[in-house]
Amino acid sequence: MSPIRTFVAAVIVAGVVAGAGTGAALAAPAASHFDGGSFETPRVAANTFVNVGTGGSIGPWKVTGGNVDHIGDGFWQAAEGDQSVDLNGENAGTVSQNFTTVPGKRYTVTYSLAGNPGVGGPALKTGKVLVDGQDFQNFSFDTTGKTMANMGYVTREVSFVATGATTTLSFASTMSGAWGPVIDDVTVRHCEPCPSCD
């Protein structure tokens, strides 16, 4: 009995998903083929980090400048899941991801921001969000009073109107040193109408 019931349930779920897909453009936020915004793959050994240089990848992300640190479970608190990224590896780095977009449509990027709480470098961490290589948003985070167990993540949001069939989203450190801004839980939503996107 139960296998049949499971099968029926699966068909119903598939039907609902298909229906949602066709109707999604009308109201609900739709996926944009953006992926891996939580930096959970590949897995980094627990309590360690991996330095990734220009040309390297972190799942669907590419390191497109300098180098970054891919932070493993337990090294410090993640905003979502277990892993995060220090945008300064040994020095300033940039991570970028290309994803499918519809020209003329508005997309909203949200991300969690903190900073490497290590004692090196200034407490104020700075970086920027770029869309297709253009500066879209500067961000900063003050790590004063923050610890590896209490990173103090804040949520930031920026929106853009796509100009091409693919868009490149980048996060770049704008400071020197090995202790940079930390990002995690990046999402991209396409929603129209969607008041929160304006």
Ligand SMILES: [Ca+2]
């Ligand atoms: Ca994560």
Ligand SMILES: [Ca+2]
């Ligand atoms: Ca670092």
